[in-house]
Amino acid sequence: MLTYILRRLGAGALLLGIVTMVTFVIFYGVPRMAGQTVEQLAAMYVGRAPTPAAIEATIERLNLDQPIAVQFWEFLKGIFIGADYQYGRDIVHCSAPCFGYSFQNNTEVFGEIVKRLPVTFSLAIGAGVLWLIGGVAVGVVSAIKKGSIFDRVAMGVALAGVSMPIFFTGLLALAFLVHSWKILPNASYTPFTENPVAWASGLFLPWVVLAFLHAAQYARQTRAGMLETMGEDYIRTARAKGLKERTVVLKHGLRPTLTPILTIFGLDIGLVLGGAVLTEQVFSLNGIGRYAVNAIAYKDLPVVLGVTLFGAIFIVVCNLLVDLLYPLVDPRVRAAH
Amino acid sequence: MTNPGTRTAGSGDPVVSVRDLSITFASMDGDVHAVKNLSFEVPAGGALGIVGESGSGKSVTSLALMGLHRGSKARMSGGLTVAGVDVVSAPDSRIRAMRGNDIAMVFQDPMSSLHPQYTIGNQLIEAYRTHRPKASAAEAKARSIDALERVGIPEPAKRINSYPHEFSGGMRQRVLIAMGLVCEPKVLLADEPTTALDVTVQAQILDLLDDLRQDLGMSLILVSHDLAVVAGSVDEVLVMKKGEAVERGDVRSVLSSPEHPYTRSLLAAVPRVEVSRAQRRAEVRADRAAAQQAAPQAEATPKGSVKDSGSGVAKGELLLSVTDVRQKFKVRGGMFGRTTDFYAVDGVSFDLYQGETLGIVGESGSGKSTLSRMVMRLLQPTEGSIVFEGNDITRLPERKLRPLRRDIQMIFQNPYSSLNPRLTVGDSIGTALRVQGEGDGKLIKRKVQELLERVGLEANHYNRFPHAFSGGQRQRIAIARALILNPKLVICDEPVSALDVSTQDQVLRLLSELQDDFDLTLIFVAHDLAVVRQVSDRVAVMRKGKVVEMGDGDAVYENPQHDYTKQLLAAAPILDPDEAKRQRSARQQLRKQVSAVV
Numbered sequence: 001m002l003t004y005i006l007r008r009l010g011a012g013a014l015l016l017g018i019v020t021m022v023t024f025v026i027f028y029g030v031p032r033m034a035g036q037t038v039e040q041l042a043a044m045y046v047g048r049a050p051t052p053a054a055i056e057a058t059i060e061r062l063n064l065d066q067p068i069a070v071q072f073w074e075f076l077k078g079i080f081i082g083a084d085y086q087y088g089r090d091i092v093h094c095s096a097p098c099f100g101y102s103f104q105n106n107t108e109v110f111g112e113i114v115k116r117l118p119v120t121f122s123l124a125i126g127a128g129v130l131w132l133i134g135g136v137a138v139g140v141v142s143a144i145k146k147g148s149i150f151d152r153v154a155m156g157v158a159l160a161g162v163s164m165p166i167f168f169t170g171l172l173a174l175a176f177l178v179h180s181w182k183i184l185p186n187a188s189y190t191p192f193t194e195n196p197v198a199w200a201s202g203l204f205l206p207w208v209v210l211a212f213l214h215a216a217q218y219a220r221q222t223r224a225g226m227l228e229t230m231g232e233d234y235i236r237t238a239r240a241k242g243l244k245e246r247t248v249v250l251k252h253g254l255r256p257t258l259t260p261i262l263t264i265f266g267l268d269i270g271l272v273l274g275g276a277v278l279t280e281q282v283f284s285l286n287g288i289g290r291y292a293v294n295a296i297a298y299k300d301l302p303v304v305l306g307v308t309l310f311g312a313i314f315i316v317v318c319n320l321l322v323d324l325l326y327p328l329v330d331p332r333v334r335a336a337h
Numbered sequence: 338m339t340n341p342g343t344r345t346a347g348s349g350d351p352v353v354s355v356r357d358l359s360i361t362f363a364s365m366d367g368d369v370h371a372v373k374n375l376s377f378e379v380p381a382g383g384a385l386g387i388v389g390e391s392g393s394g395k396s397v398t399s400l401a402l403m404g405l406h407r408g409s410k411a412r413m414s415g416g417l418t419v420a421g422v423d424v425v426s427a428p429d430s431r432i433r434a435m436r437g438n439d440i441a442m443v444f445q446d447p448m449s450s451l452h453p454q455y456t457i458g459n460q461l462i463e464a465y466r467t468h469r470p471k472a473s474a475a476e477a478k479a480r481s482i483d484a485l486e487r488v489g490i491p492e493p494a495k496r497i498n499s500y501p502h503e504f505s506g507g508m509r510q511r512v513l514i515a516m517g518l519v520c521e522p523k524v525l526l527a528d529e530p531t532t533a534l535d536v537t538v539q540a541q542i543l544d545l546l547d548d549l550r551q552d553l554g555m556s557l558i559l560v561s562h563d564l565a566v567v568a569g570s571v572d573e574v575l576v577m578k579k580g581e582a583v584e585r586g587d588v589r590s591v592l593s594s595p596e597h598p599y600t601r602s603l604l605a606a607v608p609r610v611e612v613s614r615a616q617r618r619a620e621v622r623a624d625r626a627a628a629q630q631a632a633p634q635a636e637a638t639p640k641g642s643v644k645d646s647g648s649g650v651a652k653g654e655l656l657l658s659v660t661d662v663r664q665k666f667k668v669r670g671g672m673f674g675r676t677t678d679f680y681a682v683d684g685v686s687f688d689l690y691q692g693e694t695l696g697i698v699g700e701s702g703s704g705k706s707t708l709s710r711m712v713m714r715l716l717q718p719t720e721g722s723i724v725f726e727g728n729d730i731t732r733l734p735e736r737k738l739r740p741l742r743r744d745i746q747m748i749f750q751n752p753y754s755s756l757n758p759r760l761t762v763g764d765s766i767g768t769a770l771r772v773q774g775e776g777d778g779k780l781i782k783r784k785v786q787e788l789l790e791r792v793g794l795e796a797n798h799y800n801r802f803p804h805a806f807s808g809g810q811r812q813r814i815a816i817a818r819a820l821i822l823n824p825k826l827v828i829c830d831e832p833v834s835a836l837d838v839s840t841q842d843q844v845l846r847l848l849s850e851l852q853d854d855f856d857l858t859l860i861f862v863a864h865d866l867a868v869v870r871q872v873s874d875r876v877a878v879m880r881k882g883k884v885v886e887m888g889d890g891d892a893v894y895e896n897p898q899h900d901y902t903k904q905l906l907a908a909a910p911i912l913d914p915d916e917a918k919r920q921r922s923a924r925q926q927l928r929k930q931v932s933a934v935v
Binding site: 232233234236237238239240241242243244247251252255256259329330331332 | 403405433434435436437438441442444446449450451452453454456463464467468500502513516
């Protein structure tokens with residue numbers, strides 16, 4: 001078991017290393033390969049009116065004239081031991097996990113991301129819980145009452161849910177629920193520690209909208225899985241023991257169905273944690289996704305790179321968690337390791 | 338049970354009473370009558386065997402006894418009472434209270450009938466507490482350990498925390514029986530409880546069921562397609578065909594003087610371990626000659642007329658020579674993911690001569706399938722050599738092997754999964770020709786159709802898909818696929834073990850006819866001793882990767898040298914009820930001896 005955990009951890013770390021390298025090369029190496037000169041590259045970072053001096057300083061600061069391997073090494077050094085940047089005669093120290101500075105407003109990328117993390121976290125956790133519970137519940141009922149009115153309506157809505165993008169459902173919800181009918185307050189973020197009620201009510205709308213999209217997929221998956229599981233021999237055994245149908249479904253049927261869903265959930269949560277770009281944009285929530293969108297608009301490369309890496313980290317970590325949880329859920333996996 | 342007086346069969350009121358039971362399923366083509374006007378009774382402590390082929394309605398009947406038809410689209414009429422509960426009309430809650438408490442069921446496939454994600458303890462305790470809601474957790478656990486001990490699970494207090502995948506098939510079936518026993522039901526219903534198991538394990542499970550019936554005074558309903566399985570364990574037999582009872586009566590009289598022709602044909606189909614190959618061959622040939630005389634024009638291949646090639650072993654040329662082959666697999670395990678070597682086949686040698694049949698008998702895990710895969714060169718032996726017609730094919734690369742593939746073909750065990758469901762029968766069979774370089778589509782079609790007729794199917798089956806065929810027909814398709822290339826050697830890996838007894842007999846007859854007609858050399862791998870005896874000139878008994886005994890078929894069967902062979906032979910099911918009971922006590926003796934040696 002210990003070897004299993006260690007192996008998984010090692011694989012995760014290796015994967016992150018590779019992702020970092022590939023991302024770095026895409027942002028700093030590919031433009032050069034495409035024929036951009038170092039000066040052109042630097043000019044993009046300087047801003048609207050690049051003076052030759054400013055360009056020169058930028059090249060110096062980012063080691064743009066060095067080979068890509070050296071640049072990557074400096075970047076890695078920044079992440080693990082921090083980096084010093086020179087602005088004229090001043091030297092600014094950027095401490096340990098240093099992802100560089102935003103070109104736009106000279107703020108530390110890591111700090112900015114950490115500042116926005118609680119927003120994205122709150123959004124992901126709330127929506128995740130909603131879509132998991134909602135989707136699975138609908139899927140189970142649909143499977144048990146296969147062919148009923150409930151099943152047909154639920155699966156129809158699920159199909160619609162999967163097909164409609166957030167900027168459609170989100171804007172629709174804003175227009176009707178918030179502005180026309182005034183049922184729900186507009187989306188806002190209040191830290192949980194300050195006021196849990198305001199936290200929940202402010203995020204309720206984005207949660208529901210984001211959850212709707214995912215719940216639809218979970219409902220369909222659960223229904224299909226449940227239908228398969230309920231045809232298994234061990235379900236017949238459970239019935240032959242004289243168990244109540246509810247026990248048969250919830251104890252014997254649900255667990256095997258949920259096992260593969262756990263895998264998808266890990267991926268989805270990781271993806272949302274890396275920035276629910278559309279949801280945050282639609283509801284003007286200042287999370288990682290929104291930060292990324294702004295950065296892209298301003299070609300703020302260090303920010304884009306930082307956000308991308310964070311997204312990758314979340315996905316790798318969530319997958320790792322799922323892999324580690326899996327043996328607890330399915331004893332057969334334990335035997336295989 | 339409280340009343341030891343119920344032990345003697347036939348006394349008291351019946352615990353199970355079925356009167357004029359009919360079960361109908363609505364389908365697209367009208368109603369399907371799965372069970373028609375069935376009546377029987379099982380007295381307290383009595384044992385009934387229900388025998389029939391697949392589709393005879395025996396499984397539908399046993400599900401109905403448990404009330405498990407509820408919620409499906411089945412319609413029921415007639416009377417069905419189990420331990421005083423009217424299964425047809427009682428409310429669901431009453432049925433649930435009956436299931437597991439008054440009547441418990443043991444299912445066919447122990448591998449899939451236990452929940453893989455809960456410990457067996459969890460599943461046993463759950464069964465107990467459902468019917469004894471007042472029982473404490475500790476009491477339920479104690480009862481579960483008792484039940485596991487009763488069915489012969491070693492160290493039950495420890496094993497109760499194990500998961501199903503940590504048990505072998507036979508052990509899982511014991512766990513399922515224990516699960517049935519925890520509430521001390523009045524009736525134990527076993528639906529093909531041994532079909533998925535090895536011969537020796539089958540004998541153990543049947544012995545266990547018999548023991549439990551004697552000790553606990555339970556009634557037993559044993560459902561099987563094989564009369565021989567039922568013979569030693571029941572008092573009464575009910576033979577079913579197409580939903581109807583064709584014969585019912587005392588087991589001795591039904592088996593010794595069957596009245597219905599269907600019962601007689603079922604009896605004739607049961608492979609008997611005491612019938613030698615020569616007898617069997619003579620019988621098949623006689624039947625065939627009679628059939629040809631009756632309909633001389635019907636036979637498509639006049640060349641296949643009966644010719645007496647002399648009885649016994651006619652040694653031809655050396656075709657295959659296997660020397661000391663071993664196959665190593667790496668098994669992951671241990672603390673740090675260390676791998677240990679495991680030899681699935683551990684030093685096997687034999688020679689095979691043109692036209693003979695070598696039977697390989699062994700239980701699951703004995704390495705017989707691995708051995709046949711090596712001869713096929715689907716696996717490369719780790720050590721040793723395989724020489725086919727003078728060519729060493731042990732390490733031949735795939736490209737050079739391809740022309741030789743024409744000469745060695747294989748028939749697989751499970752006809753349901755060995756045919757591609759998306760290919761028509763014609764394509765499945767014809768592909769082999771195409772792969773071997775035949776380009777003429779019309780010629781391929783003609784050859785395939787000829788062969789389809791030869792194996793007992795029809796030429797117009799060419800464009801059908803496998804799902805339209807029964808298990809026996811599918812195995813015929815698989816045989817045609819193996820024969821289309823005119824192979825010299827055909828390896829049959831458990832070709833009939835997934836089939837009903839009567840279908841089994843037909844397929845075996847077909848194989849022996851084809852062997853005569855096509856001059857085939859066969860390696861016949863099976864776990865069923867009787868089947869192997871009937872087809873083999875020589876027999877090799879395998880255990881744990883090694884051949885423990887090899888020799889002339891009749892010699893091995895009549896005068897077994899190795900203890901394991903004796904044990905296997907003792908485990909073979911026997912049709913004579915009294916003889917079966919004698920064997921049962923002999924088995925207990927032998928088991929003690931063998932465990933003492935090990």
